[in-house]
Amino acid sequence: xxxxxxxxxxxxxxxxxxxxxxxxxxxxxxxxxxxxxxxxxxxxxxxxxxxxxxxxxxxxxxxxxxxxxxxxxxxxxxxxxxxxxxxxxxxxxxxxxxxxxxxxxxxxxxxxxxxxxxxxxxxxxxxxxxxxxxxxxxxxxxxxxxxxxxxxxxxxxxxxxxxxxxxxxxxxxxxxxxxxxxxxxxxxxxxxxxxxxxxxxxxxxxxxxxxxxxxxxxxxxxxxxxxxxxxxxxxxxxxxxxxxxxxxxxxxxxxxxxxxxxxxxxxxxxxxxxxxxxxxxxxxxxxxxxxxxxxxxxxxxxxxxxxxxxxxxxxxxxxxxxxxxxxxxxxxxxxxxxxxxxxxxxxx
Amino acid sequence: xxxxxxxxxxxxxxxxxxxxxxxxxxxxxxxxxxxxxxxxxxxxxxxxxxxxxxxxxxxxxxxxxxxxxxxxxxxxxxxxxxxxxxxxxxxxxxxxxxxxxxxxxxxxxxxxxxxxxxxxxxxxxxxxxxxxxxxxxxxxxxxxxxxxxxxxxxxxxxxxxxxxxxxxxxxxxxxxxxxxxxxxxxxxxxxxxxxxxxxxxxxxxxxxxxxxxxxxxxxxxxxxxxxxxxxxxxxxxxxxxxxxxxxxxxxxxxxxxxxxxx
Numbered sequence: 001x002x003x004x005x006x007x008x009x010x011x012x013x014x015x016x017x018x019x020x021x022x023x024x025x026x027x028x029x030x031x032x033x034x035x036x037x038x039x040x041x042x043x044x045x046x047x048x049x050x051x052x053x054x055x056x057x058x059x060x061x062x063x064x065x066x067x068x069x070x071x072x073x074x075x076x077x078x079x080x081x082x083x084x085x086x087x088x089x090x091x092x093x094x095x096x097x098x099x100x101x102x103x104x105x106x107x108x109x110x111x112x113x114x115x116x117x118x119x120x121x122x123x124x125x126x127x128x129x130x131x132x133x134x135x136x137x138x139x140x141x142x143x144x145x146x147x148x149x150x151x152x153x154x155x156x157x158x159x160x161x162x163x164x165x166x167x168x169x170x171x172x173x174x175x176x177x178x179x180x181x182x183x184x185x186x187x188x189x190x191x192x193x194x195x196x197x198x199x200x201x202x203x204x205x206x207x208x209x210x211x212x213x214x215x216x217x218x219x220x221x222x223x224x225x226x227x228x229x230x231x232x233x234x235x236x237x238x239x240x241x242x243x244x245x246x247x248x249x250x251x252x253x254x255x256x257x258x259x260x261x262x263x264x265x266x267x268x269x270x271x272x273x274x275x276x277x278x279x280x281x282x283x284x285x286x287x288x289x290x291x292x293x294x295x296x297x298x299x300x301x302x303x304x305x306x307x308x309x310x311x312x313x314x315x316x317x318x319x320x321x322x323x324x325x326x327x328x329x330x331x332x333x334x335x336x337x338x339x340x341x342x343x344x345x346x347x348x
Numbered sequence: 349x350x351x352x353x354x355x356x357x358x359x360x361x362x363x364x365x366x367x368x369x370x371x372x373x374x375x376x377x378x379x380x381x382x383x384x385x386x387x388x389x390x391x392x393x394x395x396x397x398x399x400x401x402x403x404x405x406x407x408x409x410x411x412x413x414x415x416x417x418x419x420x421x422x423x424x425x426x427x428x429x430x431x432x433x434x435x436x437x438x439x440x441x442x443x444x445x446x447x448x449x450x451x452x453x454x455x456x457x458x459x460x461x462x463x464x465x466x467x468x469x470x471x472x473x474x475x476x477x478x479x480x481x482x483x484x485x486x487x488x489x490x491x492x493x494x495x496x497x498x499x500x501x502x503x504x505x506x507x508x509x510x511x512x513x514x515x516x517x518x519x520x521x522x523x524x525x526x527x528x529x530x531x532x533x534x535x536x537x538x539x540x541x542x543x544x545x546x547x548x549x550x551x552x553x554x555x556x557x558x559x560x561x562x563x564x565x566x567x568x569x570x571x572x573x574x575x576x577x578x579x580x581x582x583x584x585x586x587x588x589x590x591x592x593x594x595x596x597x598x599x600x601x602x603x604x605x606x607x608x609x610x
Contacts, residue, residue: 195468196457203443203454210441214455215429274445274496327498 007329014322018265018279022286029293036296041172044160048175050288052240054281055177056259058184059232061280064263065192066225067205068122073259074251075133076108076230077237082137082146084238085247089148101234108133109230113223130251137249145248150241156180157242177239181281184232189277201225206274258287261308264315287311354417356381356555357402357433357524362411364397364579371397372408373579379557381522384550386566386587387559389576390599395559396528398576402557403435403526404428416522434513435526442509444498448490449479451497452512482515487548503538506530507545514549524555531562543569563592577601581609 013020030038056073063070080101087097112129116122156176163173192198203211204221211218236255241247265283266276290311291304355378364372372394379385389395400406402413404422413420415431422428425435442451449472450457458474459465476493483490488511490504497505510530517523527546531539539562546569550556560566566573567587575583575598582605583590583598597603 194470196459196470197468199446199450199457199470200454203446203450206443206445207441209439210443210451210454213441216455 007326010322010326010329014267014319014326017318017322018267018282018286021265022282022289025286025289025293029289029296033293033296037293041170042292042296044172044174046285046288046292047178047181049292050281050284051175051177051181052236052243053255053258053262053287054181054284055184055232055236055239056255057262057280057284058181058188058259058277059229059236060256060259061263061266061275061277062188062232063126063225063229065202065205065275066222067208068116068126068222068225069260070109070112070126070226070229070233071123071256072108072112072126072129072133073229073233073236074253074256075130075137076105076233077240077255078137078249078251079108079133079140079237080105080234081237081241081247082140082249085146085148085150085241086140088150088152089146091149094152098238101238102231105230105232105234105237106227107230109227109233110223112230113226116226117219117222134249134251137251141247141249143249145246147246150245150247153242153245156239157245177243180235180239184235185277185281192275192277197221197224202274257312258284258308261287261312261315264312264319267315267319283315355379355414356416356522357557358414358417359398359402359408360412360414362398362401362413363409364394364401364406365409370579372401375411375576375579375581377574377581377584379524379555381555382550382553383572384546384556384558384570386570386573387557387576388561388563388566388573388595388599392578393576393599394579395576399435399526399528399557399559402428402524403433415524429516432517432522433524433526434517436509436513436528436530438529438532440505440509442497442505445496447492447494447496448500448508449476449493451508452479452482452515454512483511486511486514486552488514488545501538502534503541506534506538506542510542510545510549514552514554517554522553522555525549525557527556527558527560529560529562530558531560531565539565546570563595566595567592575599577605580605582606583609 036042056077059073060070083104084097084101087100088094108129112122112126115125159176160173161176161179164171192202200211200216201221201224204218205225208218208222211221240252240255262280262283265286266279287308290307291301294303295301358378360376362372362375362377363370375394375398377387377398387395387398397406401408404425404427407422413422415433420427420431422431428435443454446454453475458471458478460469460471465471479493488507490507490511491500497508500508510525510527513525514523517525530542530546534542543565546556546558550571556570558566558570571587573583573585573587573590573595574581575595577598578601584606594603598605
């Protein structure tokens with residue numbers, strides 16, 4: 001059966017294209033940027049610099065899986081992190097402050113979900129929520145960033161763990177933000193692939209009617225998508241504040257585009273219903289690798305922005321054409337097997 | 349179970365009015381267990397309306413519906429599903445990105461035993477086994493249970509959708525399966541697969557009603573044909589005892605209705 005045909009090549013490209021791209025970029029920059037890029041320390045730097053966009057990418061992915069693009073993610077992050085910073089600045093317990101931020105994020109997600117369930121366009125609704133939440137964040141702080149006591153969050157934002165020295169070899173450790181990414185992605189992946197809730201969640205995004213006809217209330221799973229998106233957006237806000245040691249009321253819309261690109265690179269159709277979180281992380285890494293590789297060469301960072309945009313379009317185009325080609329090939333193949341079946345049935 | 353001689357589904361004197369318009373006029377229709385009946389007619393003849401009545405989407409103005417001899421009153425598709433009637437719509441309602449096994453078992457996923465099961469963890473291996481044994485029992489061949497249904501051909505997808513509906517009705521004593529244009533948009537080979545499938549489902553003991561425009565399908569897969577014309581039943585005849593020309597005549601209205609119809 002292990003035959004080298006067009007279909008298996010296409011399926012391989014669809015399943016492994018993004019990972020192959022990451023490896024190819026890694027090799028390319030290791031040679032071009034030698035000897036800086038291909039070091040363990042630079043790798044740990046990459047894990048860190050991809051973290052924030054990886055978290056926001058997960059938030060967007062959760063929305064997209066349930067069948068809706070949630071554009072309110074940056075606003076949710078802003079209002080959550082500003083609220084946290086106000087509690088911390090007033091001398092409150094940081095953990096309580098973070099829990100408050102998570103509750104706010106979840107509430108914004110629920111709000112989005114409930115409104116979209118009335119039948120309004122999710123894009124328009126979440127753009128509205130983006131304005132409401134970023135406006136609220138600015139009202140809360142008079143438009144100014146909050147710094148007070150934020151340096152105490154270094155354990156979450158800027159510390160490295162598991163650093164060690166063996167003789168001359170020094171490893172600077174794994175960045176704290178990456179642990180947050182790992183927790184979100186591992187739990188998210190287990191949920192999506194191993195649990196009944198995850199399967200129904202994906203089904204609700206792919207074909208809500210199928211779920212309804214199976215006697216399952218699909219609305220609950222749509223709501224869950226927005227809620228998870230809001231919750232993870234709040235985590236993104238918390239981590240961003242911890243990393244920069246400040247909470248700004250400006251919604252970080254740039255991460256929205258990085259996140260969106262990572263999600264598109266992962267090959268999931270933005271119409272929902274399919275997807276793999278690990279690939280979204282690989283997508284976030286691709287963006288980080290390009291930024292890092294160009295930075296080492298002293299190329300202006302503006303290039304990274306344009307290249308990220310080009311990647312987004314390329315990823316969508318690739319998904320579109322490969323998806324079509326796979327379907328065509330698969331149908332062509334199944335026709336062949338149907339033919340055989342008909343013949344044997346006739347022979348009986 | 350039920351009395352073999354009683355029809356699985358029996359409609360008597362069905363009228364359906366939309367305002368002043370009579371969509372259905374005094375229709376008698378029945379289907380027995382193990383029988384596949386074709387419901388034919390031109391566009392607007394009322395065949396889809398009649399099917400929707402059986403599946404609980406519409407309600408008749410006059411007349412009675414009996415399932416296994418018992419009079420029923422459907423207020424929604426859920427009611428008809430409870431009575432053991434399953435409808436396969438033209439659009440199939442499959443989740444493209446999920447595999448056949450998951451699509452078949454959607455809504456009744458198999459959980460793992462023990463604490464992981466309480467957390468909602470599914471047992472993928474048992475799901476594939478269950479889906480395989482269910483489809484084998486129905487005689488439906490599905491090439492690959494773990495392949496996303498978007499990578500299956502139209503006929504195979506139709507197979508998954510039919511099997512899903514069939515499994516649900518067979519779970520519920522003697523099932524009744526309603527098919528709405530099952531071969532619309534299928535190629536020749538795939539049509540043949542669906543024809544064979546319908547025959548097997550009937551042989552398996554299901555009562556099958558097929559609404560279709562596809563006369564070859566009706567002749568190859570069903571044992572009885574009912575033709576509607578402008579809301580009235582114009583013929584009800586064993587497939588073996590009629591011809592293409594007669595059926596086409598009844599569908600277009602060129603041929604006089606059978607004597608005992610009105």
